[in-house]
Each structure stands twice: as C-alpha cells, then as structure tokens.
Amino acid sequence: MTTTSFVKLEEVIILKIDLSGKIIYANDYAISILGIDSHILTTKFLKDIVIGHSPTEISNLILSLKTRQSMDLIFKANNSRYIYTISTIQAFESLVEIVAINLKNHHIPSAYSSNKPISSSLAQIEQNFYEQATQTILLLEQDIPPTEDIPLLIFRYDTKADQLIYAHSTKSIQSLIHNPVYLDKLTADDIDIHSLNKIKYYHKKALRTKKLEYGIEVQYHHKTRGWIWVYINSKYMQAENSDIMNILFTITDIHADKLKTESSLISLYDPITNLSTKEYLSKYFSSHKGDFMAIIYIDLDDFKSINDSLGRSSGDLILQSVVKRILQIDFANITIKRLVADEFVILLEDIETKSQVKDFIEMLKNIFREPFKVKEVNCKLSYSAGITLYPSDGEHFEDLLNNADIAMHKVKESGKRHYRFFDNSFKEEILNKMHIASDLQEGIKQSEFKLYYQPQIHLITKEVIGFEALIRWIRADGTIVPPFKFIPNAEETGLIIPLGTWILKQGCLFINKLKQAGYTNIHVAINISAVQIAQDNFVEKVEKIIKRTQVDTSMLFIELTETTLMKNIEENTTKIRALQDMGIKIALDDFGVGYSSLTYLQKFPIDVLKIEKSFIDDIGHTKKNLVGSIINLGHDLDLKVVAEGVEEFSQIPYLLEYNCDILQGYLFSKPMPEECVFDFLENINLSQLKNS
Template structure:
C-alpha cells in the first residue's frame, strides 16, 4: 500500500511538471524576437516534459528501490527471528534446536552432549478445565521457572505445546545431568499460583546422549521421548536415562497395538467368569465377567497386558461394548437353558462411562438380548466416580431408573469418602484384594471398617481376592455378604461355570 501511494505521488508530480513547464515556456517564447512554428514549440515542450519526467522517475525509483531493499533486509531479519522463536514463551523453538545442533557438530566432530526432554504431566487437564488462554499463561510461568532453575547452565528450547528441551554441551557427567533433572523436578513440584488459584504440576524427564542415543537431532529427540514415556509409565514426576532396551519395548508395544486393532475387528476375545459366593451358604450367587484375548499368534494374553493399551489407544470403548453385549447374551442363554437367574457383573472403563451415548448403549444391549436389567451389574472404580461427580450422579440415576445395580470396585484404594458414597447411592461395595491378601491386625481393622460402612449405607459388600480359609472365615465373621477369589474358583470359561450352577 505504501509503495502504491508513492507511485501515485510520482505520477501526480509528473503531470504538474508538464503543466508548469508549459505555462512558463510559452509566454517567454512569444515575447522573443524569434518566430517559431507553434507545433514545433509544443513538441519541444512536451519532449522536455517527458525527459524531466523520466529523470524524476529514475530518481524516485532508485529512492524507492533503496527503501525496499532496506525494508526487505529488516523484514527478513525479523522473519528469521520469528521462525526460530516460540512466540508464546520467547524461547528458541524446534528449528532453532536443529540449527544449534548442526552448529555444534560443525565446530567439532568429537563433541558429545546431552539433552533433557521435559514433558509437563497432565497439562491437557489444565487446558480442558481452565481454557487455553489460562494454559498459555501457565506455560509462560513454566518457561520462566525453567529459566531460573537452569540459570545459564544449558540452552533451553520450547519445541511444542508442553514440551521443553534442555541442551547441555559442556561434557557434563551423567551424574551432573541426573542432578539437574532432580533439581528441575523438585522445583516444578512447587505449586504455580494463577489468579489466586494454586496449580500443582509435575514433569517427567527423558535423558539422551549424542552420539550414542542418536546421530542426528531427530533420533536424539526420539530416544529422549522414549525415556520420557518410561518415566511416565513409572508413575510420572521422575526421570529416566535412555537405554536401547526401550526401543525393543516400544517395538513390542507397537506390535501389540497393531494386533489389538485386528483383534477388535475379528473379535478375538472370550469371556471368563469368576463366581461370587454367599459367605453363609456357600452358594454361587453372582458372576463377574472377565475378558481374555485369544490371539492366534501369541496365545492367551492377560488383560493386565492389553487393557492399558486399549485405554491408551481408545480401543477400550469398542472392547467394552463387546464385553457388555457378550456377557448379557451369555447370561440370557443360561436362563433359557433353565439355570437359576444370577446377576453378572461387567467392568466399565472411564472412557466408556463418560461417553454421552453410554446409557443408550446399555439400554439397547438389554433390549437386543432380552435380559432383565436386574441380572446386570455394572462395576465402576472410585477414580471414575469422582472424576466428574455431577456427571456420575446423572448417569447412575439414569441407570438405576432402568433397574440396574451399580458396584463400586477397588474400594479403599482411591479417595474413599463417605460423602461420595451417599451422593452416588452405590448398591454394592467391593473391597479391594490388597486389603484381603495379607490380613493382619491393621488390614483386618480396615476391612471390618469398610464392611460396617457398607452395611450402614444399606450396601451389599463383596470381598475380592479371597485365597485362604483364614481370610474367608474372618470375612464371614465380620459380616461380609459375598466373597470372590481363588479359594472358590479362578475365572473359568462358560462351560466350567455351568457345572457350578443349579437348575432353577
């Protein structure tokens, strides 16, 4: 726009120049003693105007060209700066890290340096609950705190989102690097204050070394990121140093995920059932459906191995839907064969429970299988229940309106609260096996307290993981309604369950 403005002024100046020359020249020529042809005079005037205009154009074009060159240089400089900088935190970005990496290698081939890949744990929750504007402000505070911790001992980069990289190129020992990682973790554990609200954040750190863990920046970052993942799998808020076995584990994990996708498509799953026994009569009064994966290549795979991957990849929703339908279908089939009607418990994952269509799915399965809702129990964990209490209460009320019973699984391992139990109006309380496994004086007291609590709220109480007669006798003595565990039966296929059931 500015350049167009200058061009317009140039044309205007040219026109004015022609007018002025014409105005001044004609009277002078008329007063002179020489006689000129009028056409010749006008031709000379216009040629002179054109020459003057051409000279003016040349001068102004040179001026504009010089200005454009200066503007271009300044613009290119700023564009280069912007391309190397994270605009939110003003830290060098991923491109700057790559350039720095190349520069270090140009200076010396024998250089060995280390990077710390710093990942903020659970930062997505901040964005989801407080909004991205608040999240951006928090990232600025994180960047400032990292600057203070590092204090010039390395080069800090903000490569994307909640991921930062610290480059250390002074041949520090691995002990020094680990000490730096510990300092960062300790400092980041101090709550961030934002608008009079405390935010508790932690970081997981992966450490990788050039050239052993990667001969270029991409491979080095990949190795450090694998170490971060191991740190997160180990409970987060810690650090791991990369080793090559991590690649083997990651390859195995990727193979398992690929096979799991195929397993969902081909329904390579089966349900086993574990009996729940009445403590007083010893009769089977309920069953818990437990999934197994029968892979053609790998054999039977434990849910402890594939369920976490299913949750991580989102496949747990499809798997959970299959379990729900398969359990209801099997239960109805037993009833059609004349066996006594028993409730079958199905475990519900967090992703399933939070689906907007979850209740509708349950209703559809019950309708399709023609199973009475009384014979389906849904199990949720404490962590699911308290994640969004309003949502939980709404879903539970809708499920109860259908006629379902709800069990709270693994009670005692999370944020157990009498207030939550009253709000949720749970039907069944399941005591986690960790309280049963080593019943000593302290565990016995906790177990008894949970049973008394459940009874006071008119809940049925089930103890999981009962393996010895001593455990069973104690639970029966303190009034536990039902027990479940290897003492009575492992999870077994439907055919084995039928041997335990009785004809109605």
C-alpha cells in the same frame, strides 16, 4: 540465491556476543563467509566486523536490547568485501545472538530502467548508484541538469551558510517520493525513528568529514501505500574549492521481499517466548556436537487447567516467566527452545558427567518451588522431564529428542513431577505395545476373545447367586493372553470401546440363557473401564444393547473401580443413576486399593461393595486385618459386600463372623467358559462350605 530460498539455515550467519560486544561464537557459515579463522574471530568485537554503525551505537544497542529486533547489518569480510544482511538480534541474560541472512544474490525489484523491476543484488544496485551519483555530481557542478531516467533525490547544501540551495527528485523516483524533503525536515512521521536517528547521525558525520557513502534499510511512510520497507543509498561529495555539499539518494522498494524475509525469520522463532524453534536447535546441535551433551524434554504438568481457568493470554505470560527463570539458572552453557504448547527442550553443553545433568535438574527444581503469579493469582507449577545423553542415547538430534520424549512420558505414566533418564527398555516396551495393539485389532476381527465366568456364592444360603464375566484372549495357536497384558493396551488405543461393547452384549446373551434354563436368581456382573464410561454416548450404548438383547436388567450388574468413578465424579454419578433407572445394579470393584474416601463412598450411587483380594489374603496372617471393618462399613451404608479372591477354607469363619454376604474365588471355582457353567451349576458340591 532467490528470495524464497535464501533462508536456509546453512546460509545464515550466526554469532553470539557477550554484553561487552565480544564475539564468543560463530557458526561455520559465518567463519567461511567472513574469511576469518574461528580462533581469530572469537578475539574480535562486533564493532570490528560491522560497518555503518559507530562503536557507541553498537554498544548502546547491545545494552538496551530487551527482546528481539530486526535490523540491517553490513559485515566487512577479511577480503574487504561487504556482506549485506537482514538480521535478527535476540537478547538473553548474558549474551546476544545475531541471526543474519546474507543478501548476496538476493534479487530485489529496482526502480532503474524507467521503474521496471529488474533482477539485481543490493550490492549491484549500490555499485550502479555510486557510479551514476559521481557522474551526476560532476554534471551538477557544470550546471547541467540530471537525466530524469536515473532514480535520484538530489540536494545541494551550502555548509558555510548552513542552508539548502537546491532540491530535486527525478521522474524515475517520484513513484516512491514526489516532493523531496531535506533531512532537517524529516520526522518520525516520515521514517521510522531508529532509522531517522541513524540518517541524521550520518548527515552530521558527512558534513564534518566532507565525504561519505552509506546504505540503510528503513521503513518509509508512503503517501498512498502507508508504511513500506525501502533501501536507501546515499552519497555525500563536497565540491572542490567550494562550500557546496552535493548529496544524492536513491531509494529501492524492497517491501515485498522484506515481508517474505520476515515471515521466514519468524518461522525460526516462537512468537510467545521469543525462543528460537526446534528447527533452529536441530541445526545448532548438528554444528555444536561436543564429547558429551544432554537433551532434557520438559512438559509442564496439568498446564491446560491454567489456560482453561485463567485464559490463554495468562498462560502465555506464565510460559514467558518459566523461560525467564530457566535462563537465570547459573549453569555453564544451556540453550532452551519451546517445542509446542507447554513443552520445552533444553540442550546442555560443556558437560562431562551424568552427575552434572543431575545438578542442573536440582537447579531446575528450585526455580519451580516458588509459584508463578499472574492476574494476582499464584500458580504452583510442576514438570515432568525426560533426559537423553549424547552420544550414548543417539547420534542425531531427532533420535535424542524422541528418546527424551519417551522418557518424559514414562514419568507421566508413573505420576508426573519427576525426571527419568532414557533407557533402551522404554523403546522395547513401546514396540511391544504396538505389536499387542496390532494383534488386538486382528484378534477382534478374528473373534479370538471369549468370556469366562467365575461364580459368586452366598455365604449364608451356600448357593450360587451370580457370576463375574471375565475376558480371555485365546490366540489362534491356543495361547491364552492374560487380561493384565492386553487390557491396559486396549484402553490406551481405544480398542476397549468395541471390545467392551462386545463383552456387554455377550454377557446379556448369557443372562438370557441362564434365565431360559430356569436360573432366574443368578446375576452376571460385567466390568466397565474408565475409557468406556467416559464416552458421551455410554448410557445410550448400554440402553441399545439392552433393547436388542431383551435382557432382564435385574440380572445385570456393572462393576466399576474407585479410580474409574473418581475421574469425573459428577458426570459419572449421573451416568450411574441412569443405569440404575434401567434396573441395573452397580458394584464398586477392588475397594481399598483406590481413593477409599468415606465421603465419596457415601455419595456414590452403588449397590455392592467388593473387597479387593489383597485384603482377603491378610485374613489369619496379620493382626491389622481391615476386612471386618470394611464389611461393617459396607453394611452401615446398606450395601451388599463381596469378598474377592477367597482361596482358603480358613478364611470362611472370619467372613462368617462379620456376616460377609458373598464370596468369590478359586476356593469354589476358577473362571470357566460358558459351556462349562451349566454343568457346574448342576454338579456343584458346597458341603465342605456348609460344614464350616
């Protein structure tokens, strides 16, 4: 196993232990490499399978661990074989998770053979060292100096006199350590404090037991390279019938490999929340499939506003608080991972029914009731969540995650702050949208779109004073696709931009034809979407079309909805005034179904108010009809008022009573293609309207 390949998740030992140190979970690889049956392994404690650390050390580590820590661990397998690992230990609320990389066959540059790196595993290095150390000690006891080709630090210590009597470093190790420093002289300036404490602990133990061997990974302060990673092997052997303790060390430079390993380990964890990543969860899911599981995809609503206003560092603190609260939920078995930005995925295990998932969601709601405080600011958060169930919504992790993402976006579309379980119809809807988007693009290329025009009638003069341009999609086979089926899709995909440009240009050309035919008092109203007006160059685009078509702007109206205007009031108001400066009139469309705020209505620079059809339908059918009030409001604001969707003669007297200015609806005409407009203008008969 090479340095670049050894962090495959299938070759990583994963253990979960409770706060007492008892093993409560081991992955398949751990069970295999340790050679211990899972039902036996989960009866053991970590201290039973780890060597080189006392039970007290392990207990203190578990209880004191706050976040995540990297360290070396040596596991003892059932066949008495040692497994050397670089491990990451992660603390959660009620358990500790260990992710340990097996370093067997991990090739590390060695100091042997005159400092020329050779490929050898740590186990082989240790084996060579212990053999050479024994031979060296035998030579020392015969007063024969050690060979300089073997990389060793050598100490001889008189245990009775409690003093060092000999210290030597061979030439082969002097590139790492030039002057040997005995253990009682070592400080945190030489070796990281955690490793230093362990080395001193082993030293005391060796003096007590008269014999000891150990290996440990430490950070060592090199005189020219700064802090580097090294692996220390040590052998203590007391001479027979003597108080002299022979102590030998060899040091292996593993710095480059350690950095690569840590980089690979970092890829398994999110640096902000210390949660393991999606890749880890995918593997975890595959090896933990139960009878019934749930995946919850969470997106924090409008979290960007927190980052924008308080800064990303504050946003990161809030993300950490969110994770902490979720981990405190008292639920049987949950695993949470951060996907990206403000999106998380939660895996629920050991559940049996859908109602249990709903119970968890209620608990999730409760932790969001209290605001999250950062920089003395209380931030109220909400979330949107999509939920998939295993195995009904998918067999594989990616399928379940994608389906949960789809369900979450359905929540976003319908107003956020809620959750939805996945339904197959969601996918069908997406596929349908994809087909429409593809057909839309082709339809634009093949010129399958056409403008139809619906007349607007002045209620007093009974004359046609304008037309509203309405887009129609006529497929090659003659099928007409209604606007409500393709306009939302065009807005989502951005195709409304080229389509809207074409509509505006065609509307202007139609105005020119009306003017050439002598109809100089008839305007044409063009609908503009929120996506169009949001474009930075929207005003410039309109101006360019006006110049190219040489249209009389006094005959051009642009219709915008309340919702469109409210999306960015200040910026849109600036753009609208720029259009009015060109001579274009602005109509507020579908008044009454959006925000309908009188304050904003006063501020909007509009010329015409169009009452939405549903209000017109109420005329004569309900006592709570608001049309008259809306007409009066429009007139009080010095606006012309249009009644949309007029379909019955019985509605006319009411509209006359309140002095409505303009009527539009099927009572006068359905939308018609351009070629029918001039016949309509020549032959229109509004005698019935005049008699009303």
